[in-house]
Amino acid sequence: MTTATPDHAEIRAAVRKLCEGFSNEYWQRMDRDRCYPSDFVSALTDSGFLSVLIPEHYGGSGLGLSAAAAILEEIHRSGGNGGACHAQMYTMGTLLKHGGNEQKEEFLPKVASGELRLQAFGVTEPSSGTDTTRISTFARREGSHYLVSGQKIWTSRAEHSDLMILLARTEKREEVTKPSRGLSVFLVDMRDALKKGMTIRPIRTMLNHGTTEVFFDNVPIPSECLIGKEGEGFKYILDGMNAERALIAAECIGDGRFFVDRASKYATERSVFGRQIGQNQGVQFPIARAHIELEAAAEMVNKAVSLFEAGEACGSEANMAKMLASEASWRAADTCLQVHGGFGFAEEYDIERKFRETRLYQVAPISTNLILSHVATHVLGMPKSF
Numbered sequence: 001m002t003t004a005t006p007d008h009a010e011i012r013a014a015v016r017k018l019c020e021g022f023s024n025e026y027w028q029r030m031d032r033d034r035c036y037p038s039d040f041v042s043a044l045t046d047s048g049f050l051s052v053l054i055p056e057h058y059g060g061s062g063l064g065l066s067a068a069a070a071i072l073e074e075i076h077r078s079g080g081n082g083g084a085c086h087a088q089m090y091t092m093g094t095l096l097k098h099g100g101n102e103q104k105e106e107f108l109p110k111v112a113s114g115e116l117r118l119q120a121f122g123v124t125e126p127s128s129g130t131d132t133t134r135i136s137t138f139a140r141r142e143g144s145h146y147l148v149s150g151q152k153i154w155t156s157r158a159e160h161s162d163l164m165i166l167l168a169r170t171e172k173r174e175e176v177t178k179p180s181r182g183l184s185v186f187l188v189d190m191r192d193a194l195k196k197g198m199t200i201r202p203i204r205t206m207l208n209h210g211t212t213e214v215f216f217d218n219v220p221i222p223s224e225c226l227i228g229k230e231g232e233g234f235k236y237i238l239d240g241m242n243a244e245r246a247l248i249a250a251e252c253i254g255d256g257r258f259f260v261d262r263a264s265k266y267a268t269e270r271s272v273f274g275r276q277i278g279q280n281q282g283v284q285f286p287i288a289r290a291h292i293e294l295e296a297a298a299e300m301v302n303k304a305v306s307l308f309e310a311g312e313a314c315g316s317e318a319n320m321a322k323m324l325a326s327e328a329s330w331r332a333a334d335t336c337l338q339v340h341g342g343f344g345f346a347e348e349y350d351i352e353r354k355f356r357e358t359r360l361y362q363v364a365p366i367s368t369n370l371i372l373s374h375v376a377t378h379v380l381g382m383p384k385s386f
């Protein structure tokens with residue numbers, strides 16, 4: 001199996017050019033005022049970058065995951081943040097792979113054109129945490145509808161999305177043969193649901209991520225919104241999660257490269273004690289180490305992406321890529337902050353903002369311990385601890 005992925009040089013150059021139109025001041029303002037970067041998302045949509053994974057038949061460019069990874073990496077390397085819209089790339093896969101023809105014909109062209117945003121992904125719940133099979137949001141079939149009741153937490157971008165991919169139980173955990181059964185996926189039209197009992201409450205966090213709690217109080221969802229087969233949703237979601245982890249890992253590589261670029265530049269420009277601080281090996285070695293760690297992590301990201309593109313199993317590789325890349329970007333962030341001394345804490349330098357942003361990725365979309373546990377038990381065959 002080759003780990004070579006196309007490097008998409010032209011796409012990268014075009015994304016860099018687009019990002020030049022969104023200065024660091026733009027991202028600082030979005031962060032300070034906790035705004036959704038609508039102009040940036042519209043520009044990405046209009047240029048077709050947000051729909052690279054949607055097949056041409058539905059109005060996208062029909063490219064593979066490596067193109068999406070290149071786009072997100074470049075956004076993050078430029079100092080921007082794809083967190084405002086990256087979900088559309090991977091949640092769309094659930095609809096594309098498992099949705100019915102009518103659903104795809106109705107929604108995918110609108111998502112590709114930007115007429116509809118599919119940015120919300122409702123999986124996590126307050127009481128179940130990472131133990132997804134214990135979610136309790138329930139969709140009860142009643143005639144031509146499902147009535148949905150329950151609560152999601154950390155549903156990012158819900159206020160800025162028209163559609164949500166929702167995971168809910170359609171059979172109680174106690175009543176199924178395996179805990180992963182009895183879960184179903186729905187494509188929820190949030191514009192309609194907001195009028196019928198769904199409420200969204202923003203959560204203010206240490207980064208500008210537009211994340212929320214979503215409450216469902218007997219919200220009627222038409223049965224045509226079910227994606228694939230009832231009860232099989234856990235499988236569909238896992239599939240999408242591999243793409244999500246690989247793409248988030250690409251964002252981490254972009255973040256890490258941003259930090260290494262900035263740290264190398266500052267270490268070369270800044271003089272203290274009559275010499276460039278970068279002349280001191282105590283300053284340059286951690287930057288070189290951060291670069292080396294990123295290069296290694298990027299190889300694992302490429303491996304996960306190329307397996308995904310080849311349609312092969314890539315759960316372990318996507319997990320390992322996410323862990324290595326999130327840790328490499330975090331060490332690069334810490335190094336970059338240290339190299340900048342006091343200026344690293346000043347908003348106008350962007351380091352503190354990116355530092356806060358990249359920290360998320362050791363927790364979401366899956367935390368490091370859960371990846372270690374997966375590798376220990378599924379790859380190395382050690383006994384399960386839960």
Ligand SMILES: Cc1cc2nc3c(=O)[nH]c(=O)nc-3n(C[C@H](O)[C@H](O)[C@H](O)COP(=O)(O)OP(=O)(O)OC[C@H]3O[C@@H](n4cnc5c(N)ncnc54)[C@H](O)[C@@H]3O)c2cc1C
Nearest residue numbers: 121122123124129130154155156209363364365366367369
């Ligand atoms: C800003 C933000 C945006 C998010 N966006 C979304 C979104 O759009 N949609 C969505 O569905 N979710 C989203 N999430 C949720 C995210 O995926 C979860 O926060 C993440 O998976 C961790 O789950 P948890 O917070 O429930 O932690 P918990 O599961 O409560 O775990 C807490 C800690 O305990 C550790 N832990 C738990 N069990 C074990 C164990 N058995 N062994 C060892 N360690 C263990 C974990 O590693 C973690 O460090 C978002 C979260 C954040 C913070």
